[in-house]
Amino acid sequence: MMKQPLVQMRGIVKKFPGVVANDHVDLDLFAGEIHALLGENGSGKSTIMSILAGLYKPDAGEILVDGAPADFGSPRDAIDAGIGMVHQHFKLVEPFTVAQNIQLSERDGAFLLSDAAIRQEIKAFETRFGLAVDPDAPVWQLSVGEKQRVEIVRMLYRGSRVLILDEPTAVLTPQETAELFVNMKKMAAAGCAVVFITHKMNEVQEVADRVTVLRGGKVSGTMLCRDVHAQELVWLMVGREIVLNAERCASGQCGGEILSMKNVSALNDSGRPGLSDLALSLRAGQIFGIAGVAGNGQKELAEVLTGLRRTETGSIQFLGENVTGMSPSELIARGISYVPEDRLGMGLVPSLDAVENMLLKSYTHPEYSHGWLINRKAAEAKTAAVVQQYNVKLAGLSQPVRSMSGGNLQKLLLAREISEHPKLIIVVYPARGLDVGATESIHKLLMELRDQGAAILLVSEDLDELMKLSDRVGVMFGGQIVGNFPIEEVDLEEVGLLMMGLFRPKEERIHGDGR
Amino acid sequence: MGEQAFYIAILSSAVIAGTPILYAALGELVTERAGVTNLGVEGMMLIGAVSGFMAAIVTGNSWIGFAAAMLAGGAMGLIHAVLTVSLRANQVVSGLALTLFGTGLSGYLGKSYIGIPVAEPFRGVSLPLLGDIPLLGPVLFRHDVLIYLSWAIVLALWFFLSRTRAGLNLQAIGENPGAADSLGIPVFSLRYFYVIVGGMLCGAGGAYLSLASAPSWLENMTAGRGWIAVALVIFALWKPGRALVGSYLFGGIDALGFHLQAAGVHVSHFFLQMLPYLFTIAVLTIVMARRGGRLAAPGSLGIPYDREQR
Numbered sequence: 001m002m003k004q005p006l007v008q009m010r011g012i013v014k015k016f017p018g019v020v021a022n023d024h025v026d027l028d029l030f031a032g033e034i035h036a037l038l039g040e041n042g043s044g045k046s047t048i049m050s051i052l053a054g055l056y057k058p059d060a061g062e063i064l065v066d067g068a069p070a071d072f073g074s075p076r077d078a079i080d081a082g083i084g085m086v087h088q089h090f091k092l093v094e095p096f097t098v099a100q101n102i103q104l105s106e107r108d109g110a111f112l113l114s115d116a117a118i119r120q121e122i123k124a125f126e127t128r129f130g131l132a133v134d135p136d137a138p139v140w141q142l143s144v145g146e147k148q149r150v151e152i153v154r155m156l157y158r159g160s161r162v163l164i165l166d167e168p169t170a171v172l173t174p175q176e177t178a179e180l181f182v183n184m185k186k187m188a189a190a191g192c193a194v195v196f197i198t199h200k201m202n203e204v205q206e207v208a209d210r211v212t213v214l215r216g217g218k219v220s221g222t223m224l225c226r227d228v229h230a231q232e233l234v235w236l237m238v239g240r241e242i243v244l245n246a247e248r249c250a251s252g253q254c255g256g257e258i259l260s261m262k263n264v265s266a267l268n269d270s271g272r273p274g275l276s277d278l279a280l281s282l283r284a285g286q287i288f289g290i291a292g293v294a295g296n297g298q299k300e301l302a303e304v305l306t307g308l309r310r311t312e313t314g315s316i317q318f319l320g321e322n323v324t325g326m327s328p329s330e331l332i333a334r335g336i337s338y339v340p341e342d343r344l345g346m347g348l349v350p351s352l353d354a355v356e357n358m359l360l361k362s363y364t365h366p367e368y369s370h371g372w373l374i375n376r377k378a379a380e381a382k383t384a385a386v387v388q389q390y391n392v393k394l395a396g397l398s399q400p401v402r403s404m405s406g407g408n409l410q411k412l413l414l415a416r417e418i419s420e421h422p423k424l425i426i427v428v429y430p431a432r433g434l435d436v437g438a439t440e441s442i443h444k445l446l447m448e449l450r451d452q453g454a455a456i457l458l459v460s461e462d463l464d465e466l467m468k469l470s471d472r473v474g475v476m477f478g479g480q481i482v483g484n485f486p487i488e489e490v491d492l493e494e495v496g497l498l499m500m501g502l503f504r505p506k507e508e509r510i511h512g513d514g515r
Numbered sequence: 516m517g518e519q520a521f522y523i524a525i526l527s528s529a530v531i532a533g534t535p536i537l538y539a540a541l542g543e544l545v546t547e548r549a550g551v552t553n554l555g556v557e558g559m560m561l562i563g564a565v566s567g568f569m570a571a572i573v574t575g576n577s578w579i580g581f582a583a584a585m586l587a588g589g590a591m592g593l594i595h596a597v598l599t600v601s602l603r604a605n606q607v608v609s610g611l612a613l614t615l616f617g618t619g620l621s622g623y624l625g626k627s628y629i630g631i632p633v634a635e636p637f638r639g640v641s642l643p644l645l646g647d648i649p650l651l652g653p654v655l656f657r658h659d660v661l662i663y664l665s666w667a668i669v670l671a672l673w674f675f676l677s678r679t680r681a682g683l684n685l686q687a688i689g690e691n692p693g694a695a696d697s698l699g700i701p702v703f704s705l706r707y708f709y710v711i712v713g714g715m716l717c718g719a720g721g722a723y724l725s726l727a728s729a730p731s732w733l734e735n736m737t738a739g740r741g742w743i744a745v746a747l748v749i750f751a752l753w754k755p756g757r758a759l760v761g762s763y764l765f766g767g768i769d770a771l772g773f774h775l776q777a778a779g780v781h782v783s784h785f786f787l788q789m790l791p792y793l794f795t796i797a798v799l800t801i802v803m804a805r806r807g808g809r810l811a812a813p814g815s816l817g818i819p820y821d822r823e824q825r
């Protein structure tokens with residue numbers, strides 16, 4: 001490529017308390033290319049692009065746009081230079097409608113808001129790029145895929161020439177991903193530079209023209225995609241060889257029944273049936289995988305088991321004791337642990353440090369408290385040991401955990417739960433948003449726990465993960481477990497149909513057709 | 516006094532009693548829409564009341580007094596903005612400090628002004644035609660200019676919030692400053708601006724007390740109206756029109772007590788003075804219970820914004 005790059009970033013350095021997020025990063029972006037930015041979680045992908053978008057100020061380095069030095073003091077300056085970014089966590093005002101959100105980005109618009117004009121523009125993007133959005137829908141009602149589309153339309157609407165998409169596929173279904181890729185190609189063909197952040201190798205090879213790999217804040221390589229093999233990318237990404245598609249791990253010996261749920265029903269947040277007549281049995285040393293499309297009762301199941309949601313009917317037996325309707329603390333005391341989907345919102349307290357987060361469940365234990373005083377020394381020692389043992393990377397024991405990367409948060413959370421020696425642990429989407437390396441360590445932790453004889457209820461949307469870890473797989477649909485197979489008998493096609501609610505076991509189908 | 520005249524008198528004084536609360540509530544509303552909680556309303560009103568009064572006495576012109584009150588309120592707003600927007604101090608603490616500060620300072624400044632009458636307080640003007648409508652005329656259209664001005668502000672604010680680009684930006688910085696910032700909306704300067712405007716309106720509310728409804732200066736003359744305004748904004752769900760209705764409701768309860776007493780009904784005067792505050796507690800309880808504790812509050816209310824924080 002002999003052309004002048006649209007954007008050149010030279011020697012960018014960005015430090016956060018305790019971490020160097022970007023360490024002398026160089027990056028060129030050309031018009032018309034899809035440039036993938038590949039790297040593990042915490043490797044600094046979002047940071048380098050937030051700098052280009054004017055959100056973060058670099059500590060060193062320079063940015064050239066069209067060959068001329070640019071100094072971005074605020075996102076405004078970057079927008080004026082034609083740079084647009086769809087952030088990993090969407091920057092949408094939830095109570096506003098789609099049209100209002102798009103209007104927000106207009107700089108020199110008229111004093112009075114005009115709905116007609118914006119509608120026309122939105123329509124234009126629909127015809128040109130096939131990006132359909134409903135201008136009158138309030139954003140909070142949209143699915144993640146739709147929200148992403150609104151973000152993209154908004155970015156195009158401002159006339160951005162550099163389009164940055166931060167992990168856009170993490171929240172999409174395979175169909176939506178395919179659609180997004182088509183759109184990205186159209187946008188590149190229209191002369192934009194498209195930056196595509198991801199940690200999935202196959203996606204890089206599917207859409208990108210060039211790829212830059214980041215590792216630990218440094219660029220470990222930039223190359224043309226057609227010249228490179230997946231294995232090589234992995235190596236650049238993690239600096240060590242990881243066996244892709246690891247073998248299924250042999251399960252330990254199953255022990256006696258730990259949990260038994262019968263005819264359990266519960267309501268969901270909007271007061272409609274969330275679980276209906278659910279039955280489930282779990283044994284010691286068993287991983288029971290729950291497959292299913294999100295929103296079919298997985299959350300309600302986890303919450304009923306942890307005492308966070310009321311059981312309407314039915315009974316839950318835990319180690320032979322009826323625990324129906326017990327409070328979370330009673331269940332914790334009996335050895336039930338929970339790793340929720342929302343790590344930072346529910347699992348950990350973002351503004352507290354690692355030690356305090358470790359203490360959240362055990363602050364009443366005599367080793368950490370003298371009556372009404374906390375023994376911080378003991379807690380620190382314990383946390384330091386756990387952090388070492390589970391290889392959790394953090395800026396410091398007394399830094400708020402909110403600045404940790406997703407993989408390390410998950411390790412810390414899991415470490416806290418495991419150190420309580422649970423008899424039953426409910427783990428929801430444990431690897432969501434994690435890179436290969438972190439996913440691998442989380443899986444290892446779960447398997448170790450199983451080998452120690454704990455029962456694990458693993459809720460996941462990733463069938464590969466379920467196939468790899470589970471001893472039994474149950475499929476949830478409409479608040480019920482509609483299929484329940486030992487791992488050897490799982491037929492992925494059947495599971496897929498069950499997940500969509502399209503398949504029922506034969507005897508039942510006879511009744512089903514009668515309706 | 517005829518029965519009808521009695522009701523007209525109550526309703527008309529409800530409007531007067533509600534107006535200082537209305538100004539302050541509008542000020543709080545603007546500030547909170549920008550995502551900043553302001554518990555300094557009471558102090559801002561007192562500073563407004565005393566500085567407006569002093570300026571009116573010194574210059575002999577109540578309009579200059581009113582302007583001075585707004586300036587003083589704006590200055591209090593500026594302090595709040597520096598503390599909460601730039602230094603990211605806890606907004607509750609900063610607000611409480613401003614209330615304490617305003618109460619003390621106004622008492623000190625006003626010492627030598629106690630008992631002096633204002634030369635030209637704002638007086639009722641009957642609006643042509645409107646003032647002659649039976650019932651409605653005397654209740655609504657024979658008031659002083661500041662009341663008509665407050666209606667204009669309610670209308671303007673409603674229009675601003677619902678129809679203009681700048682109004683949309685204001686709501687965006689209160690709902691999700693991170694999103695607004697990434698779109699190039701200047702979150703910091705806008706928050707400054709609206710916190711100051713809010714302070715000015717609170718100052719105006721104070722001046723209404725000392726220059727119009729009871730033209731004089733008394734130490735601590737707001738007597739908790741600032742706190743009522745804070746609660747009222749929640750009741751009003753951050754909407755200007757509802758703030759107007761709510762203010763007059765509170766004004767009505769205030770006026771009712773006064774008129775009952777004047778009519779010789781034997782109720783303890785302490786009880787009557789307590790009524791507006793009882794009503795505040797009742798209203799808050801009802802609003803909270805009805806909405807299950809979930810309010811339509813601006814999404815980032817009370818949270819300082821830091822661009823590089825996540």
Ligand SMILES: Nc1ncnc2c1ncn2[C@@H]1O[C@H](COP(=O)(O)OP(=O)(O)O)[C@@H](O)[C@H]1O
Nearest residue numbers: 016021041042043044045046047403404405823
């Ligand atoms: N706003 C922030 N405050 C403190 N630390 C941060 C912030 N943003 C990122 N970091 C840290 O910088 C590193 C790089 O993070 P990030 O750019 O988000 O990685 P990626 O997007 O590749 O997952 C991580 O260690 C992360 O914890």
Ligand SMILES: [Mg+2]
Nearest residue numbers: 045046047088
């Ligand atoms: Mg990221």
